[in-house]
Amino acid sequence: MNTTDPNTFPFIKNGIKLFKEVLSVHDDLKQFVPHIESVEYLLLAKTIDMFNEASSGKRNGIFVLNHGDFHLKNIMIQRNDGRLTDVMLLDYQISIFGSPAIDLHYAFAMMFSPEIRRNHYDELLYFYITNFQDTLRKTEYKGHIPGNFEIRQELTKHRFWGLFIFLCFLIFNYTFIDEDGNLAEVIENPQAQKKELENPKFLNELRELLPKFLHNGYFEI
Known part of the structure; x- marks a missing residue:
């Protein structure tokens, strides 16, 4: 976020414009x-303010080490005899110290299926929070351990990041799960991006998500 202008990326430059057209x-x-x-x-x-928050001297909230690009293609999973035995995260080039909302908003758009987003959001968020708390206790962290409400406050505080992710990045989730999907083309070609935005399955999920954003105040300044 500090080394380049995000507006130069075609999927960001054109993303919301194409989204509104569809x-x-x-x-x-x-x-x-x-x-x-x-x-x-x-x-x-x-x-950009959120990504720069830790270095700006205006720290106000919870700060953790975020992966920054947390999706299925940056994870290696090992199984032995049908059991999950190890998980390895890859590609830390935009890892950043900042609000947990960075990875959480991103993961809910990029990691999960529409069914999981629809039916298991609170369950997965609770799983994250309780594991985060347990990890701090196991490492004998001496500071304040954030509660469920405080983590949710971070997500609300950075709701514009969550909205930005859904408007510009959610479509890539559909490209990932499409056997014929060409991620590079969707990222670089506005015509391919618009075609993907017209995916009926994607539009059906928007019919569920957009009312939720409205009801949860995501469009309030």
């Missing part, structure tokens, strides 16, 4: 275009 041709989805436009100008700016 929504606009569907009677039940076009109602969300004005809501997106009301916060659009803030999304990238708030994201």
Whole structure:
């Protein structure tokens, strides 16, 4: 976030514009275009502020070491006799010290299926929080151990990052799980990106997610 202008990446430069174009041709989805436009100008700016928060001297909240690009293709899994025995994370080139919202918002968009996002969000978030707390206790951490509510506050505080991820990155999740999906083409080619945005399965998930964003205040400044 400090070494390049994110607006130079085609999928970011064109992502929200194409997203709105696709929504606009569907009677039940076009109602969300004005809501997106009301916060659009803030999304990238708030994201950069979040990534720079630890070095800015304005630390206010919880800070952890984030992987930064936490999705299925950056994980190696080892199984023995059908049992999970090891997990290794790869590709730490944008690892960063900052709010746990960085990895959590990203993981819920990039790691999980629509069914898991729909039915197991709270369960998975609770799993993360309790393991985080147990790890701090096992390492005899002497500071304050954040509770469930405090972690959720981080997600709300950085809701614009969560919205930015869903508008620009969620489509890549569908490319990952599509056997014929070409991630490089979707990232670099606006036409391919728009075609992927018109995926009926993706649009159906938006019909569930966008009302949730509205009801949870994601479009409020």
